Every structure is written in C-alpha cells, then in structure tokens.
Amino acid sequence: MLxxxxxxxxxxxxxxxEELLAGAATPPKIIWARTLSESRDRLTRDVDCVVVDLSLPDATGLEALRQVLTMAPGTAVLVLTGLNDAHMGVEAVAAGAQDYLVKQDVDERLLGRAISYAIxxxxxxxxxxxxxxxxxxxRENARLEHGLLPVPMLNKELEREGLQHQARYLPGRRQALLAGDFWDTVQTPDGAVHVVIGDVCGHGPDEAALGAALRIAWRTLVLAGHTGTDLLTTLETVLRHERKSPEIFTTLCTMTIEPDLRHARLHVVGHPPPLLVRGGVRDGVVDIVPGTPSGPPLGIFKDVVWSTIELPLGDDWSMLLYTDGLIEATVGGGPDLLGTEGLIRLIRQQGQIDLDRIISSVREMHRHALSDDLAAVLxxxxxPSSAPGSPS
Known part of the structure; x- marks a missing residue:
C-alpha cells in the first residue's frame, strides 16, 4: 500500500x-499536513509521494517546493496548482518536481495515474x-590505479647497448587496472638495471594496495642504494605493517643486472623461478635459473637471510620473470596446469621469446578469461648478429 x-x-x-484516492483499487494511506512545518514532523521513510500545494501559510511558490525537495530528496513530489498559477506547475517540474496537476482539472483516474507516474x-x-x-x-578509481602502475626508469642509451625490455600486466579482478601482482624496472646512476616482480597472496583491492606499496618501497630502496638481503628485510618490515591480516605473504624475484649487461644477481623469494634463454630460442638453451629459490616468501618467517644467486649472462640472453598467473592457467580447459615445464615447451615451440605471443597462447590454452593476476617482465x-624475434 502506498x-x-x-x-x-x-x-x-x-x-x-482523499475522496478521489479512496476510489482506487488499493486506496493509499494519506497523511495530511496543513503547513510545511507540520509536514516535517510527519514525513517518514514510508512516504512514497509528497503531494504539495504551492500556496501554504508558511511558504509559497517555488520556495515551498525547494523546501519540500530539501526535506524529501529521495521521494517523488507532485505539485498542485490553481488555474491562475498553472504556469507555476511547469516551473515546478523544471525545478525538480516529478509532475504537476491543476486542482480544477483533477479527477480520480488522473490523480491516481499522476501519483504512480511521479513515483x-x-x-x-x-x-x-x-x-x-x-x-x-x-573513472576516478581507474585514474588512481593507472597512476600507481609503474613507468620503467631506463636510460635510452641502453637500447644502443642491446638491452631490450618488455612488460605485461593483466589483473584478474574484473574491470580493474591494478592487482596484487606488481613489477618494476629501475636503472641506478651506476648503470645497473634492477628488476622486481612480486605477488601478494589473495585477490582484491586490499592486496592491490599492498602490492603498490611494496613496489613503491622497492623502487625507493633501490634508488637509495639498497640491494640484496638488506632490501628484502626492509620490504618485509613494510609488508608486516601494511598487510590487513597476519596470514598475508608475498613472493617476489629481484634481479640486478651489472652495468656491463653480462652478469646478474638474483634473489628468488618463494617465487616461480625465472627462465633464462642463452643464445636464442632455436639454437640456444631455455632453462630455469639455477640455484632457486633463495629462501621463503616475505611475511612468513622472521630473521630470514636470503641467499644470492650469481648468474653469468654472456652476450646474448633473455630473462623472463613472471607471476604464477602465467603458469597456473589450465591447459585445454581441463584440470592440468601449464606449469614451468609447459611454459618452457611453449617457448621452444614458438621458436622465439615474445611476451605478447606467450600470453596469447596461454589464454587460448585456458579457453576462458584468466582468473588469476598475471605480470611478466622480459x-x-x-x-647485432642475433636472429630476429627478440623482445621489443
């Protein structure tokens, strides 16, 4: 009942x-107020429509309507006017009323229909x-999330030295730009190139915020000259203070490429091992980085010392760092996961290592939209003598 x-x-x-509405199939409940002041005391959340005369003792015209709209912003308003001020009804609709009626023209059917339409x-x-x-x-959330995505800090001189860089980021959350996975690439003044990729356990805005905080903390620490266990220990402190639950942990992989671009140091912290390609995919070697992992994820154990993986790279190499969203995709829609070995086979089958082709193939295998977050850095x-098909 209305x-x-x-x-x-x-x-x-x-x-x-009251008489006109009493003839309705389901007569509404009518609360009568003689003034605006009186109506304030009688307006409740149960009121579906306010029917107001614009000639009241304590307010008239559009001022009466404005007070009603302020008093009942979520309720339909139907204005009653006389013949001499019918123009006021049009102005009332323009000011926010849903409809108006001229008192002398009102009948039972017209009044009932006008109230229903107004509601x-x-x-x-x-x-x-x-x-x-x-x-x-x-839109505001998208702008905020987009502002938190990384912009690599790389000197363009590196391109002339043969360094190439690709990164892709696919949040699993629907209509999101940011997820718990994170990556970043920074070159420090000494010429070294630093790369990180990480994965905050769980899915949702809290994990995305934590991932962004860890990425920004990592970049700040690297630019301040921190590396290795010193950097990881500080990141773990940030994690423990920023996480919403003590069960939340983070896996990550950091890599520092020496200025000569022929040697690297890695820390694989409970994270999927990177893939190293030496000498090109067709004739070279595609394999897991040896010596992994360096230790457990951040946020599980205290006073951990993570071991450093020293890795000679040579003149012609590629390194793929990724989160588990890439290798935990199902194959053919069945229960089997791609896994690291499956990723290696995929790269060898393609005969080159290119992130867009890899991710496209993984999504085709999965046959559905990827449900997990995915980040990858190549x-x-x-x-100059290398075959085409290198990362761009």
Whole structure:
C-alpha cells in the first residue's frame, strides 16, 4: 500500500484529494499536513509521494517546493496548482518536481495515474543518478590505479647497448587496472638495471594496495642504494605493517643486472623461478635459473637471510620473470596446469621469446578469461648478429 503525504492548508481541497484516492483499487494511506512545518514532523521513510500545494501559510511558490525537495530528496513530489498559477506547475517540474496537476482539472483516474507516474519517474531518476555516480567513481578509481602502475626508469642509451625490455600486466579482478601482482624496472646512476616482480597472496583491492606499496618501497630502496638481503628485510618490515591480516605473504624475484649487461644477481623469494634463454630460442638453451629459490616468501618467517644467486649472462640472453598467473592457467580447459615445464615447451615451440605471443597462447590454452593476476617482465640483450624475434 502506498503512503502519500498531502501538504494542503485548505480542508476542502484536502478532502477532495482523499475522496478521489479512496476510489482506487488499493486506496493509499494519506497523511495530511496543513503547513510545511507540520509536514516535517510527519514525513517518514514510508512516504512514497509528497503531494504539495504551492500556496501554504508558511511558504509559497517555488520556495515551498525547494523546501519540500530539501526535506524529501529521495521521494517523488507532485505539485498542485490553481488555474491562475498553472504556469507555476511547469516551473515546478523544471525545478525538480516529478509532475504537476491543476486542482480544477483533477479527477480520480488522473490523480491516481499522476501519483504512480511521479513515483516511477523518481525511481528512474534515482537509478540514473546512482549509475552516474558509479561511473564517476569508476573513472576516478581507474585514474588512481593507472597512476600507481609503474613507468620503467631506463636510460635510452641502453637500447644502443642491446638491452631490450618488455612488460605485461593483466589483473584478474574484473574491470580493474591494478592487482596484487606488481613489477618494476629501475636503472641506478651506476648503470645497473634492477628488476622486481612480486605477488601478494589473495585477490582484491586490499592486496592491490599492498602490492603498490611494496613496489613503491622497492623502487625507493633501490634508488637509495639498497640491494640484496638488506632490501628484502626492509620490504618485509613494510609488508608486516601494511598487510590487513597476519596470514598475508608475498613472493617476489629481484634481479640486478651489472652495468656491463653480462652478469646478474638474483634473489628468488618463494617465487616461480625465472627462465633464462642463452643464445636464442632455436639454437640456444631455455632453462630455469639455477640455484632457486633463495629462501621463503616475505611475511612468513622472521630473521630470514636470503641467499644470492650469481648468474653469468654472456652476450646474448633473455630473462623472463613472471607471476604464477602465467603458469597456473589450465591447459585445454581441463584440470592440468601449464606449469614451468609447459611454459618452457611453449617457448621452444614458438621458436622465439615474445611476451605478447606467450600470453596469447596461454589464454587460448585456458579457453576462458584468466582468473588469476598475471605480470611478466622480459629483459634481455641481443648482439647485432642475433636472429630476429627478440623482445621489443
């Protein structure tokens, strides 16, 4: 049953409205108020529509309407006017009322229909407003997330020295730009190139925020000259203070490439092992980086010392760092996962190492949208005599 708040100071007009609505198939409940002041005390959340006369003892015209709209912003408003001020009804609709009626023209059918239409229009307006607010919030969130994504800090001189870099990032959350996976690449003033890739356990905005905090902390520490266990220990401190639950941990892999681009130091912290390609895919070797892992993930054990993996690279090499979203995709829609060995086979079958081709093939194997976050960084060095198909 509908509830109508009738604001009308003329008892005769109020009686007429009540009589007209009494003939409806389901008569509404009518609450009568003679003034705006009185209506404030009688307006409740149960009221579906306010029917208001614009000639009241304590407010008239559009000022009366503005006070009603302020008082009941989520309720439909139907305005009653006299013959002499019918133009006021049009102005009232422009000011925010859902409809208006001229008292002398009102009958039972017209009044009932006008109230029903006013309620439906108000509902439609509220839905439209909520959609607009949601779209605005989505745009703002997208801007915020986009601002937290990394921009590699690499000197263009490195391209002339043969260094090549690719990175891809696919959040598993629907309509998201940012996830718990993170990556970054920074070159320090000494010429060394530093790369990180990590994965905060879990999915959602809290994990995405934590991933962004860890990435920014990593970049700051690297630029301040911290590396190795010193850097990892500080990152773990950040993790323990920023995480929402003590069960949350983070796996990651860091790599420092020496300025000569022929040697690297890695720390694989409970993370999937990187893949190293030496001498090109067709004639060279594609294999897991030896000596992994360096130790457990961040946030599980205290006072951990992670071991350093010293790795000679040579003149012609590629290194693929990735999160488990790449290797935990199912194959052919079945229960079997791609895994590290499957990734190696895929790279060998393609005859080259290119992130876009790898990710496209993985998604085709999965046959569905990837449900896990995925981040990958491909960095390498190619001599001028190397075959085409190197990362770009």
């Amino acid at each position: 509830t109508i708040l009738l604001i009308e100071d003329d008892p005769g007009d109020a009686f007429l409205v 439906e229009r108000k509902r439609a307006d509220l839905v439209q407003r909520k959609l607009a607010e949601a779209e605005h919030l989505s 960095v390498g060095r190619r001599s």
